[in-house]
Structures are given as C-alpha cells and as structure tokens.
Amino acid sequence: MEGPLGFETDLWSNWLRNHRYGGDADYERNVRSRVAVYVKRVLDGAELWPGMTLLDIGAGEGAVGLAAIERLGARLKVLFIDISPSLLRHAEALALCAGVASQCRFLQASVEHMVPVADASVDAVTSRAVLAYVPDKLAALRECFRVLKPGGRISIGEPVFRDEALAAAALSQVLAARVVDHPDRLMPLVQRWQAAQFPDTPDAIAQHPLTNYSERDLVRFLQQAGFGHIHLEFHIDVGEAEPIPWEVFINTSLHPLAPTLAEIMQAQFDAEERRIFEHGMRPAIESGDRVCTDRMAYVTAVRPYL
Numbered sequence: 001m002e003g004p005l006g007f008e009t010d011l012w013s014n015w016l017r018n019h020r021y022g023g024d025a026d027y028e029r030n031v032r033s034r035v036a037v038y039v040k041r042v043l044d045g046a047e048l049w050p051g052m053t054l055l056d057i058g059a060g061e062g063a064v065g066l067a068a069i070e071r072l073g074a075r076l077k078v079l080f081i082d083i084s085p086s087l088l089r090h091a092e093a094l095a096l097c098a099g100v101a102s103q104c105r106f107l108q109a110s111v112e113h114m115v116p117v118a119d120a121s122v123d124a125v126t127s128r129a130v131l132a133y134v135p136d137k138l139a140a141l142r143e144c145f146r147v148l149k150p151g152g153r154i155s156i157g158e159p160v161f162r163d164e165a166l167a168a169a170a171l172s173q174v175l176a177a178r179v180v181d182h183p184d185r186l187m188p189l190v191q192r193w194q195a196a197q198f199p200d201t202p203d204a205i206a207q208h209p210l211t212n213y214s215e216r217d218l219v220r221f222l223q224q225a226g227f228g229h230i231h232l233e234f235h236i237d238v239g240e241a242e243p244i245p246w247e248v249f250i251n252t253s254l255h256p257l258a259p260t261l262a263e264i265m266q267a268q269f270d271a272e273e274r275r276i277f278e279h280g281m282r283p284a285i286e287s288g289d290r291v292c293t294d295r296m297a298y299v300t301a302v303r304p305y306l
C-alpha cells in the first residue's frame with residue numbers, strides 16, 4: 001500500500017501517519033502537542049551536549065531525533081534506527097526538508113539486534129514509545145548497553161498499558177460469569193471492543209509485548225542489562241478526555257497493534273450491535289465527558305565505566 005508521500009506503508013507507518021489521528025488535522029495537532037511534551041522529557045533525561053552522537057531507537061518519523069537537533073543545532077549527530085523502512089524514509093525526507101540530513105544516519109534494524117551499530121559507539125540512547133512494542137525488552141536494553149560508550153546515558157519514555165489490559169480482563173471475567181442474556185446490551189460490546197485492543201486473560205497479558213511489563217520491570221531490566229544510576233519517574237495523569245468527533249474517533253486506534261474502532265465494529269458487531277454501541281458511546285466521545293488516564297514511565301540510566 002502507498003502512503004501520502006508515495007512510500008510503502010506498514011503497520012507502524014500506517015498507525016503513526018494515519019490511525020493515530022483518524023485523518024483529522026485538528027486532532028493531529030492535539031496529539032502532536034501531547035507527544036512534544038513526552039519527547040521533551042525524554043530529551044531532558046538524555047542530557048545532550050554539543051559534539052555527541054545520539055542513537056534514537058524506534059525512531060518512527062524522527063520526532064525525538066529531529067527535536068534533539070533543533071535543541072542542539074549542528075553539533076549533534078543522530079542515528080535513527082527503526083524496523084520500518086517506510087518510516088525511516090519519511091524521517092529522512094523530514095531531515096532533508098529541515099536541512100539537517102548531513103547530521104543524520106538512518107538504519108533499518110530491530111532494537112533487539114542492532115547489528116549495524118558498533119560496540120561503544122554512541123554517547124546517548126533515547127527511546128520514546130518503542131520498548132512497549134518489543135517482545136524481548138531485556139534483549140533490547142542489552143543492545144543499548146552494548147552500543148553505548150562507558151558513561152553514556154539512556155533515556156526512555158514508555159507508555160504502560162497494563163492497567164488497561166487488567167481492566168479488560170476484569171470486565172471479561174465479570175461478563176463471562178453473568179451473561180447468558182445480559183440485560184445491558186452495551187456492556188458486552190464494550191468488553192469486545194476492549195478485548196480487541198488489549199489482551200484480556202492473565203496468560204495473554206503476560207505474553208503480549210504491550211503488557212508483559214510494568215514500570216518497575218523497566219528498572220529491573222536496566223539493572224540486569226548492566227546499567228547503573230537508574231532513575232524512574234512514573235507519571236499518571238487523570239483528566240477529562242478531549243471531545244473528538246465520532247467519525248474521527250472510530251478511525252483512530254489507541255496503539256499500532258490495535259485495530260481502529262471502525263475495523264472492530266465491522267469485523268465483530270452486526271448492524272444492531274453497531275447501532276447500540278454508537279448510541280451508548282457517541283455522546284461521551286463527542287462531549288469529552290469521560291475520564292482519560294495516561295500512564296508514562298520515564299527512566300534514565302548510565303552505562304558504568306567499568
């Protein structure tokens with residue numbers, strides 16, 4: 001499939017460039033301004049300095065690396081690594097437009113096997129919303145340790161979705177125990193919607209990359225990988241959701257591994273169920289009258305000299 005710039009799309013680029021916003025320019029602006037806050041915190045944690053080489057893993061469209069160049073100017077070199085060739089080409093096009101491509105290198109690799117990156121060759125590593133999608137997080141952090149110079153820093157900002165999955169599992173259990181003819185027609189549909197986005201059994205939660213860790217596991221993995229001076233901040237922000245037009249909302253998905261609501265409704269609901277679901281959910285989505293919880297783990301660590 002071809003994306004808007006003529007690049008082949010894949011699951012990752014399709015989400016970052018399309019399903020994250022549901023094709024809506026206003027919503028895209030809001031999402032981008034939220035992401036800019038996460039990116040700023042990750043860059044603060046990296047403690048950048050002129051002349052250094054920064055490796056941004058799971059670089060996507062280059063949000064972190066390009067913001068780092070904006071912050072530090074011409075004396076920063078950035079290595080962008082991603083598994084998606086489409087996103088790497090997109091990030092490269094943005095770097096060219098910004099006139100900073102000569103400071104950038106774009107490499108396709110999985111963070112679990114960063115073969116093209118030499119041992120002890122970078123001064124800092126950043127990761128923003130990447131480890132959440134990597135099955136073997138310890139292997140990824142061992143690779144980050146390997147490529148960092150002694151004294152180099154890693155700065156990570158990861159969403160933690162475990163509570164969403166536990167809530168989906170709890171709802172599934174309650175409904176499985178009660179339903180045959182459930183009196184509330186909406187609740188079983190909400191359960192199917194949640195279960196399409198998150199694993200909803202204890203086994204599946206333990207296996208799935210998105211939910212196979214907590215913020216504390218990130219600290220443990222960093223320790224096991226050999227890092228020192230580890231500092232974790234876990235931010236939980238609870239607030240009202242922003243109002244989103246229904247047509248936009250149904251064309252978004254919460255994360256790259258989840259289908260959009262439109263896809264879920266099409267695949268899993270019949271026409272009457274779609275009507276009940278929309279009737280029940282649409283007012284809260286369009287008014288923003290619902291609670292929205294954001295859980296982000298920010299962790300920094302240093303590769304010791306010895």
Ligand SMILES: C[S@@+](CC[C@H](N)C(=O)[O-])C[C@H]1O[C@@H](n2cnc3c(N)ncnc32)[C@H](O)[C@@H]1O
Pocket residue numbers: 012013016057058059060061062063064081082083084087109110111112127128129130133134256
């Ligand atoms: C949610 S996006 C975040 C992109 C970027 N870090 C940002 O802050 O906008 C996740 C990114 O991780 C990349 N990714 C997923 N699994 C990966 C892996 N095993 N190795 C390298 N990159 C990976 C995806 O291609 C995607 O670009």
